[in-house]
Amino acid sequence: MYKNYPAAYQVSKGSALQVDTAFYERIRDRKDRRSLIEQFEVPIRTGRAWKVPAGHVFRVTTPLGPQVGDFNVWNASDPRERLWAARTRQLQGAHVSTHDRLWSNLPFLRPLVTITDDSLASYGIDEHGGRLHDLLGTRCDPYVNRMLTGEDFHHHCHSNLTRAVLPHGLTEFDVHDVLNIFQCTGLNHDDMYFMKACPAQKGDYLEFFAEIDLLCALSTCPGGDLSLPMWGPDAQDPLTVCRPLGVEIYKLEDELLNSWSQPERAAYKGQHGLQIARAEWE
Template sequence: MDNQIPSLCPRLNKPRKFPKKPVTICYNKAAAVQVDRTAYDKARHDALLGDVIEKITVPKKSAKTWKMLKGDLCRVTVVEGSQVGDMNFWNLHNPKERFYSGKTRQLHASHLTTYDRLWSNMPYVRPMATVIADSLSRYGIDEDGASVHDVIGTRCDSYTIELITGKKSHDSCHTYLTRAAQDAGLTEDDVHDVWNIFMCTGFTKDTHQYFCKASPARKGDYIEFIADMDLIVGLSACPHGDVSVPVGLEVPDEICHPLGVEIFRKKN
């Protein structure tokens, strides 16, 4: 006996053929989002030959914020073991202008690398920072369709973890970034969707579900970006470490590590 409940609309049960349509790249490398690579390479050169104005260690399972002036270069480094980080960006002088991961994804790609930019929210829609170096750039897109440094996922948060597990949790990137934002004079409402650095992600080919793989980043890997405006930057060292364990399961402490931050400024 067929126990399947019939559709209320019989037309939906009829076989249907869908014609094949060509792919259209919606935002096909528009000139407005491209950078002068020679100018940014020079800016990187000048900054790295300048002064290290700040060094920060973001301990595992925590977050910190720092300030950058336009033209400053930030390098985030895997200093011990494989570790992913979640990043937020705010206009230093107007925190209502903040990083917009969705628009960045539209204008560039689902995963960022050298010469891609991080864009701000509407009504501003301006470049906040430009990626200028990436030690994982050769990872590319792997056999599972995964790549690194995504602008797909949001950020792990205690609300969703409680929804999945039924248990309260205070270990999440959202919680850490909220605390760090509050230290910078911001609020939880200012914390927003992130740039997931060193994180290896994609969508399954059959069900199109978001997936993670253990990050390929190892000690010494880094990513650099140059500030295109004065910024407050937030970085969380994710409590899921290299993100090899699904959300909701216990994460071994030994796969969690700190991240290092250096800020370079060119000499006057």
Template structure:
């Protein structure tokens, strides 16, 4: 332990300053998106099996909805631009811009140098949950993804159905490469339906049983063309563990919905960030 300085309390009492004020962000036209969603045609459902992952594609200007079916289940979501795997979901910047957990009206942002909105959350059936007494909330961008390397590190386990592994295999099958080649494109996730937070005493990342129930869904608007991959976590509702063959696990559905013609008149996909990198970054 280091010695506490005499002015320790004064230093601790410095005011907190929000790094990125939310009112500085472009405001998504939620009412227009919801109106388009009301009349959208359901064109496809992709079933994600327990302890596995599946890929899906969403045209720019369409919707995708992740739905709980059969029982409480969390999912790990990766997103890429349809035509460029280098542009992918940037969970760290999304966290900095919107907070540790995301909900209706928040956006998923892409990696540098693109830094544009990839998708906007337009409806959240768990929006009622808020922040609980433990400091937990749902849909986090603070965790990474369960992975076989950490399992090996902590327990010596050779576990092959971690979300990292599931996502790597699903992407490999989609783009026609080996899982080892696809692995480099798998990135930190949006933990859909997962209930997480940090302990107040030690700042430890924790999880608790997800409040999601069959029928609950999280719905997104695709601001650009998207390739997605979703893993149904081997921890089920993550109420006890997240790399397990014993936890009760359930499938997840990804529904693709396309608005009727003219429903979003004047809308255009988001464009890459306008920063001029010609000045040596």
């Protein structure tokens, strides 16, 4: 057994990593203080993009049963700011749940969302080291599929997300590493990435609080619930285990937001030492 070594990035009092848990728990618990303003389903092997105003809550749900979803998120006003999966892994964890945040890329570096509720939070760690809501891996894509199988397939998550964001003025170059919602993953003894069958049941959900105005996109993974292998000697077409995902967007009553303000961009303004280099040239 490995020693449980301390995390590199530690939470200290007053730091940006300290979360006002009482605030987010009020949002979770006071469901009588929210109004559903939009609801839709994302059909199997497709993607959809939508906007969420700052201070609203949205859920990704499993209306018919287990299904993995690949999630991207951007600043709705400036899509150069988007989810930074690698830094989120370091600051929060390789798998996320209630009170964890998804952080944006440089030079912005601020929370885009905070997770307020997770119906699968009790799953924990299974006997193989699997955990839920994965930032370890990334989206399936047609380029790897072609490399591994020699065949073209146009409904991988990368392609679904690309089609979803085109109406919003974005392109394939804006699609980025994802949060794999409802996906159970880990690292095996060879330090290789594994995926397990999704344990979600009908009606499960992951809920987010929008810290800024957001553009979100979600792909219903063509692997469905990942109970069937997509690559390798036992590969099958998992169409029979594909299901839609649901999205619900809620407006909160103003009183719930009294103690909240939108996070500011990163405070660093040091110009990366360029002023020092200029002085040396001169």
